[in-house]
Amino acid sequence: MRLTCPLCGPRDRREFTYYGAEEYLHRPGPDAAPDLSQGGAWDNYLHLRDNPAGPTRDLWYHDQGCAAWLLVSRNTLTHDITGVELVAARKGARDEA
Amino acid sequence: MAELIAKAALDGQGPVTRAGLVLSVLPPAPVWSIAPFPGEDLTPALAALGLDFPAPGRSNRAGDLRLIWTGRDQAFLLGGRPPEGLAAAVTDQSGAWAGFSLSGIGGEAALARLVTPDLRLAAFPVGHVVRTGLNHIPAIILREGETEFHIRVFRSMARSAWAELVEVLEHLAARAAAVQGGASAPARTG
Numbered sequence A: 001m002r003l004t005c006p007l008c009g010p011r012d013r014r015e016f017t018y019y020g021a022e023e024y025l026h027r028p029g030p031d032a033a034p035d036l037s038q039g040g041a042w043d044n045y046l047h048l049r050d051n052p053a054g055p056t057r058d059l060w061y062h063d064q065g066c067a068a069w070l071l072v073s074r075n076t077l078t079h080d081i082t083g084v085e086l087v088a089a090r091k092g093a094r095d096e097a
Numbered sequence B: 001m002a003e004l005i006a007k008a009a010l011d012g013q014g015p016v017t018r019a020g021l022v023l024s025v026l027p028p029a030p031v032w033s034i035a036p037f038p039g040e041d042l043t044p045a046l047a048a049l050g051l052d053f054p055a056p057g058r059s060n061r062a063g064d065l066r067l068i069w070t071g072r073d074q075a076f077l078l079g080g081r082p083p084e085g086l087a088a089a090v091t092d093q094s095g096a097w098a099g100f101s102l103s104g105i106g107g108e109a110a111l112a113r114l115v116t117p118d119l120r121l122a123a124f125p126v127g128h129v130v131r132t133g134l135n136h137i138p139a140i141i142l143r144e145g146e147t148e149f150h151i152r153v154f155r156s157m158a159r160s161a162w163a164e165l166v167e168v169l170e171h172l173a174a175r176a177a178a179v180q181g182g183a184s185a186p187a188r189t190g
């Protein structure tokens, strides 16, 4: 498996560390209820995940390369990597972090 | 303040020559990290030095100064101090890195045993730089010349990186000796 880092080019999977689902980019805002009650914003953010058969998006860290966070689009059925983008280059990225 | 003795990484380690390649320790030299603050353009300040903030995987030089890309929105200035007042996070990392030179014909074949990206001249021309793993060791590799690479690793990993590189050179030398000595390949059947 290879990921094509937008900065470094195609690199071996061993250069990257998996972090988790794209949901981690969507941290609840300051107005979200500050409890972990079931189905609440924080419960969802921390614990609730889909388990898609097909397209999925998750976060990877290029730790042996440029040290950038990447948003990877891939397909769990075909193992195709369909996109790799810099988290920092996304619109409003600094608010997401 | 106590008088501290500046000591190079692998102090006293002489060059190792094997398989037509020379591995040596680079003398201690200034290394400064420059990470521009978001949205800041360092072009005018760097142009005054004859430098330009490098694109990913690139470097440029002016006299003794060299600016090499080392990560997202980060470059290292080698060989001197950056100017005051850059709109960037600027840190002196001179003591944090150890540098090696690997020179001679076929350095890329030696590195190919430790590094996954293609470092052959056509794919990795002079002045290009790559940040990758040297086996498991984070490294910054610069193609210094057509037959020379500069390899920088965290100083704490200098001894391990040196050992990895020497081992590769020994394997290459052993293979060359076997070929030269006419050692035959295992007999094939069928």
Ligand SMILES: [Zn+2]
Pocket (backbone or CB within 6 Å): A005, A006, A007, A008, A009, A062, A065, A066, A067, A068
């Ligand atoms: Zn990268």
